[in-house]
Amino acid sequence: MKKITLFITMLATASMLVAQKVDLDRFNFRYLTRTLPTNPLPDGYKTYHFNIASSASVREVYNDDRIKQTLTLNGLKHNEGKGHITINMNLGEVSLKNPELKEREEVIKDKDGKETGRKKYYWIEAVYAWTGEVNVTDYKGTKLYSTTIGVGNTIWKGAESENKGTPGDYYNNNKYAIRSAIATDVVTNSMQRLSFGLNRMYGYGTITDADFLWLLDSKKHPENDAMKKAWASFKEAVSLMNEKDEITPVKEKMIPVIQYLDSLKTRITGTEKADKKLRYAAYYSLAKIYLILDEPDKAIKEAELLIVNDYDTNDGKTLISLANDLKASFEKNKINTRHFPIDISKYSAPEGN
Structure with missing residues (x-):
């Protein structure tokens, strides 16, 4: 009986040690996108x-x-x-x-x-x-x-x-x-x-925007290698993004990353701080991914789950605010993307007086 108790204690201690090693680091990235006007001109004003x-x-x-x-x-x-x-x-x-x-x-x-x-x-x-x-x-x-x-x-x-x-x-x-x-x-x-x-x-400017994802950086954690692989896939996908080309190919490349982060939300179910921290990273990164993919409604859902997860809830509120700002910009400009071609050579002045 003592051996069983000792074994259980050792397992619990090992579990705590693993949990303590859930370290998150910022993984920075840049991407090309287009700015949308805050006061868009009437249709046809070019x-x-x-x-x-x-x-x-x-x-x-x-x-x-x-x-x-x-x-x-x-x-x-x-x-x-x-x-x-x-x-x-x-x-x-x-x-x-x-x-x-x-x-x-x-x-x-x-x-x-x-x-x-x-x-x-x-x-x-x-x-x-x-x-x-x-x-x-x-x-x-x-x-x-x-x-x-x-x-x-x-x-x-x-x-x-x-x-x-x-x-x-x-x-x-x-x-x-x-x-x-x-x-x-x-x-x-x-x-x-x-x-x-x-x-x-x-105006419709072109900018190189800077952002980051929260990702696991704990070498001994069982998710560490998978997280690195997801990050590599993310970097490959986001490198395809620019302001003038339609964004669907980027979304397709991002599918494995989204699937992996989604899996963390269902596989990591504990209530310990370390588990909440890892789920937080998944919610946060998913929300950021959906924001750069011009999908603010999906970003809001992830941000709401981040708040329910009860770890760094203020980040969830910030993400919701960013998503609502993007939605408002889309509605004001009667558009749903920041990635589209512009050829000003085709524009002509108004006719008549």
């Missing part, structure tokens, strides 16, 4: 053009052609004469004004901390500002969007000098060059932000 009025100080550093190159809308075609939408821009002068001499005094001390002298330093501060108005209208005259770009009153600070007259002389002799440098900086930054915003609203 072209755009510009109506630009800019000041001399802007044209000096950022001419109309450069603006058009910076504000390329991904997935839409630019037409010089007319487009389904017009990006109207009124870009004001870059101002530089109110130069003022500033000074500071520096106390000089020896190694014992005793004051040995004082020095004064001088510099010029001036105020610069720039604003531009941007609005987007369609060819029927409907206003779709408007915003103000630029910077409010901001301090420009010149280099310090021990000579009181040097900063003022430098400013007076170089104020137009100073203004040009400021204009280059503020206009470039504003155009880049505007490009990002307009593309987010209307």
Whole structure:
């Protein structure tokens, strides 16, 4: 009887040791996909053009052609004469004004901390500002969007000098060059932000997205080899994914991975923390796979099971939120995938006035 009891104890101890070795690591991956606009244009709106009025100080550093190159809308075609939408821009002068001499005094001390002298330093501060108005209208005259770009009153600070007259002389002799440098900086930054915003609203960009799966990384665990094999199959499948090709071949390649992760949910049935942790990895990875495969409803089901599993339940809520965001984007864009070809050479401007 004692031998039987000892054997059972040893089995239990061995089981606990295995359970303690359920370590999960992030397995990172990247995949190509297409972004969908947050404010999709009406059906058939495929072209755009510009109506630009800019000041001399802007044209000096950022001419109309450069603006058009910076504000390329991904997935839409630019037409010089007319487009389904017009990006109207009124870009004001870059101002530089109110130069003022500033000074500071520096106390000089020896190694014992005793004051040995004082020095004064001088510099010029001036105020610069720039604003531009941007609005987007369609060819029927409907206003779709408007915003103000630029910077409010901001301090420009010149280099310090021990000579009181040097900063003022430098400013007076170089104020137009100073203004040009400021204009280059503020206009470039504003155009880049505007490009990002307009593309987010209307464009179909291509991105390499980064994500991860939680997978087992415990060499002595009986599922370790199978998990590595599933990961290898996943990497092979996801490498086929791009933004312009239909996603069905990727889904077919992903079937063995999904089947293996599904099997963990039924084979690992214990209530110990280690078992919950392994099931959590299966639910989480399945939800992520369904998200990248553009199947948000399936992702939500896995996330709900993750919550019921009662291990890192906040991840389940996050996954549900991501899936609902994807569903909303699909509904808004009247589409069910982020993988499709775009050939802007086939797009033409609207006919008529």
